[in-house]
Amino acid sequence: MSKGEETRQRIIAAAAPLFNKQGYEGCVLKDIMAATGLEKGGIYRHFESKEEIAAEAFDYAWAIAMGLRREGLEEIPDHVDRIKQHIARFVQRTGIPGGCPLLNTGVDSDNGNPILRERVQKALRGWQKMLQATLRDGIEAGTVRADVDVEKVSRLIISGLEGGMLVSRIEKTDQALGDAMEQLDAYLETQVRAKRGKASRPRR
Amino acid sequence: MSKGEETRQRIIAAAAPLFNKQGYEGCVLKDIMAATGLEKGGIYRHFESKEEIAAEAFDYAWAIAMGLRREGLEEIPDHVDRIKQHIARFVQRTGIPGGCPLLNTGVDSDNGNPILRERVQKALRGWQKMLQATLRDGIEAGTVRADVDVEKVSRLIISGLEGGMLVSRIEKTDQALGDAMEQLDAYLETQVRAKRGKASRPRR
Numbered sequence A, B: 001m002s003k004g005e006e007t008r009q010r011i012i013a014a015a016a017p018l019f020n021k022q023g024y025e026g027c028v029l030k031d032i033m034a035a036t037g038l039e040k041g042g043i044y045r046h047f048e049s050k051e052e053i054a055a056e057a058f059d060y061a062w063a064i065a066m067g068l069r070r071e072g073l074e075e076i077p078d079h080v081d082r083i084k085q086h087i088a089r090f091v092q093r094t095g096i097p098g099g100c101p102l103l104n105t106g107v108d109s110d111n112g113n114p115i116l117r118e119r120v121q122k123a124l125r126g127w128q129k130m131l132q133a134t135l136r137d138g139i140e141a142g143t144v145r146a147d148v149d150v151e152k153v154s155r156l157i158i159s160g161l162e163g164g165m166l167v168s169r170i171e172k173t174d175q176a177l178g179d180a181m182e183q184l185d186a187y188l189e190t191q192v193r194a195k196r197g198k199a200s201r202p203r204r
Helices: A003-026 A029-036 A040-044 A050-070 A079-092 A101-108 A114-141 A150-171 A175-192 B003-026 B029-036 B040-044 B050-070 B079-092 B101-108 B114-141 B150-171 B175-192
Strands: none
Touching: A003 A029, A003 A050, A003 A101, A003 B003, A029 A040, A050 A079, A050 A101, A050 A114, A079 A114, A079 A150, A079 A175, A101 A114, A101 A150, A101 B101, A101 B150, A114 A150, A114 B150, A150 A175, A150 B101, A150 B114, A150 B150, A150 B175, A175 B150, B003 B029, B003 B050, B003 B101, B029 B040, B050 B079, B050 B101, B050 B114, B079 B114, B079 B150, B079 B175, B101 B114, B101 B150, B114 B150, B150 B175
16 A cells, blocks of 8 residues: 555544544534644645545445444354344444444435435445345245345335434433344344245255 | 514524534524525524524424324324324425434434434424323223333334435435335234224224
8 A cells, every 4th residue: 555545544544433423514624634633735635525535434434334243244154143143233333433324424415415425325225235135145045035025124124223223322322222123133033034844944 | 472583483494494404514604694684693683502593493393393293193093093194194294304303403413412412302202202192092092002012112113214214315215214114004003003802992
């Protein structure tokens, strides 16, 4: 990595928690200068605009959050258990100060911020694809019901978690997020998991 | 209403959609001046701070949104149907530009804005109390299962709707909100509605 690229990455890493906590408008250049020890010129040598810094900062924050939420999932053989573990990880921690970047930036980028909005849409699509791929693998392996609407299930998981996070954040307790997890787990067990005996389970 | 109070109300009504769309930091005094045709002094004669304007604007936006969502509910005799209608109203329209004020301000007020945060918490508590009162009335009338955890049900409804709204907003389609409604309706029918015959139903 070149010296310039290294500085760019350092700026992104420092800006990510600031944008995630303070929002696009609430995070000003002075905050990024204070966090990096760089002057305005030293920052804008590496970025064309504040919007570009915010977009890269979002991708960085999202990569950390999703990295934690996906960690070790592949080692869980059952696909429904894999999704349940992913949900538990979401509830446990975000890995970046300020909470889920999708919630923060999804609300924040709604008002005429096309670059940031595109990154948020891409992040959501990526999350949905990951859940859908796990469900499809599960259908193939016989762990997930064959008639499950994978798009709908993935959307309900994401909506349930993000809504629970919003309410938990307002209430300043984990109750809503815990309730959302319990509800999603029950949904996965009753509506998504293939019934034992009926499905063709892999033999060992 | 005094002339001063009238102007104050006019400022709040003009500021409400601006804060709801643009967020606390994104809505600047200039925007409120442009929307009201007033000078800075003409605005701050009626408010102590921008935070006070934002707090009153939130209450105003929330009253409009909840007014629409509660409209005519009392006329529906069955309590589960009443909640289903309330959910349908949430999905249909907010009544104020920028979408649900609880989602916007809940995320926005998270970073050191105590007056605004308190208003959001109060709004959430009010919404929960309204749902809980309807459920408790339903338990008494025999339309809602006696063993329902009213706090949990109210929290799941709010989380589900707000999460669906976030995903719908990012995706720019109504799909997630529609899925959330469908899921909540199924939940209400299977887990909350009292089973026919078992409950003591009012006789006519």
